[in-house]
Amino acid sequence: FFSNSGAEANEAAIKLARGYFYYKGEPRYEIITAKMSFHGRTLATIAATGQEKFRKPFAPDMPGFKYVEFNDLYELEQAVSGKTAAVMLELIQGESGVHPASQEYIKGVRKLCNEMGILLIVDEVQTGVGRTGRMFCYENYGITPDIMTLAKGLGGGVPIGATLCTNKVATGMKIGDHGSTFGGNPLAMTAGNVVMDQFMDKDLLSKVNNSSAYLFEELGKLMKDYPSIVQVRGMGLLIGIEFQTGISAKILKEKLLGEGILVSAIGSSTIRIAPPLIITKTEAKIFIDKLKKILKEQKKRPLQEVAAYASSAKKETEKKEDHIEKELEE
Ligand SMILES: Cc1ncc(COP(=O)(O)O)c(C=O)c1O
Structure with a gap:
């Protein structure tokens, strides 16, 4: 799904994760994110952001988010409950000091999500599209997310956001559940195509x-x-x-x-x-x-x-x- 910014891409990811369980008839809605994370500046994405300074002036927080220490698998395991729909992470926490997740942590998170039937949302708004030396940062960790969000580098300066997911997770949205007037507009898509051509033609x-x-x-x-x-x-x-x-x-x-x-x-x-x-x-x-x-x-x-x-x-x-x-x- 194409939108216009990183925050919008993450909004769609959050809706998609909740919708996935809603349509499956499972009462799961909670999203666990990391302390010191950054996911955007809209109401849902500040609620997902594990830094109080972004939320405090705009309280009350949107419910349904929980924060755990980054790179601490044990704390995450303890935080998971029957209400957990997704774990949402940056693989490198960019806005709070460029802190990469450890290999063991991300592999452990993927395993935990598989075992518990929880979705893994990877926010690649900053790390995606070549920034870390791979097309997507998750490739550095040898895992595959269920939902991934992109923005910054995707349009080479022209506003684009993108929310990607597996076929299985795509059942979390029905026609009309989500939309955007300007999402996928011809100008942004042309810019995105030029960026992709640069990757393919110029190595x-x-x-x-x-x-x-x-x-x-x-x-x-x-x-x-x-x-x-x-x-x-x-x-x-x-x-x-x-x-x-x-x-x-x-x-x-x-x-x-x-x-x-x-x-x-x-x-x-x-x-x-x-x-x-x-x-x-x-x-x-x-x-x-x-x-x-x-x-x-x-x-x-x-x-x-x-x-x-x-x-x-x-x-x-x-x-x-x-x-x-x-x-x-x-
Ligand atoms: C990891 C991450 N997610 C989301 C966002 C929000 O993106 P945007 O500013 O395009 O809404 C940012 C922006 O810095 C970011 O670094």
Whole structure:
């Protein structure tokens, strides 16, 4: 089913899981998700999101969701009940710091779901469509989900969401149960086709894997030279770089922005990079060089000065932007 965003794709997945048991005549509706997950910003998807800050202002929460610790199979086993319809997971928790699920955990979740007749929904809105070096991240785990959601990379910037499922689970929706005016519109579908052509004709996955190997290798070297980097994690071109407590991810983000590099600050000391899948080694090297330059300076300067440097770098960027805007106006 095609929709227009990741949240919509997840809404359809949640409805599908509930509908599947409704049409089977089984009173199951509950969906178990992970703490620190992120599934979108609509009412059902914030209810699925295991982070209170996204739900609190919009209470009361939509009922029927339960949260368990990520990567803890025992806690999941304890949470399952006769009401459980599905387990919904990101294989790499992207929004909360790029935390990959362990192989044993995902294999264990799949086994548990099979044994208990529970559906496994995999949210691949961020990890799908080549981001982790495979077309879908679940391929890295040797399992198959019952329902999978996609969005971000699917349209190469044009809004598309997609909810996919097995034939068995497709019985969870009858004609008219779900729909979308713009879902599957010709513009979005054309963009999606172009993205798929790029994968098939240009062997995009090999490129992703090559750039990824280069970035992990170089970040590994940086980690040896700069102990302020405590961990580099992720897969493919979804990478989290965690720094020592006290090093502000926000400041690093601003400093990198001053150097013309866009990253996101997640949590207090982690930055996330998710470069375009077509990034070249030369471009990846620019990032490594800029990060190295900042880390070198940081070694010399005390942290308080780093904050001052960051705000001056931000002002410098704003000045440049003003200048470009004026030039464009002229
Ligand atoms: C894993 C995951 N699921 C769902 C969403 C929501 O997607 P959208 O912003 O397209 O609604 C996101 C967005 O960041 C995401 O990372």
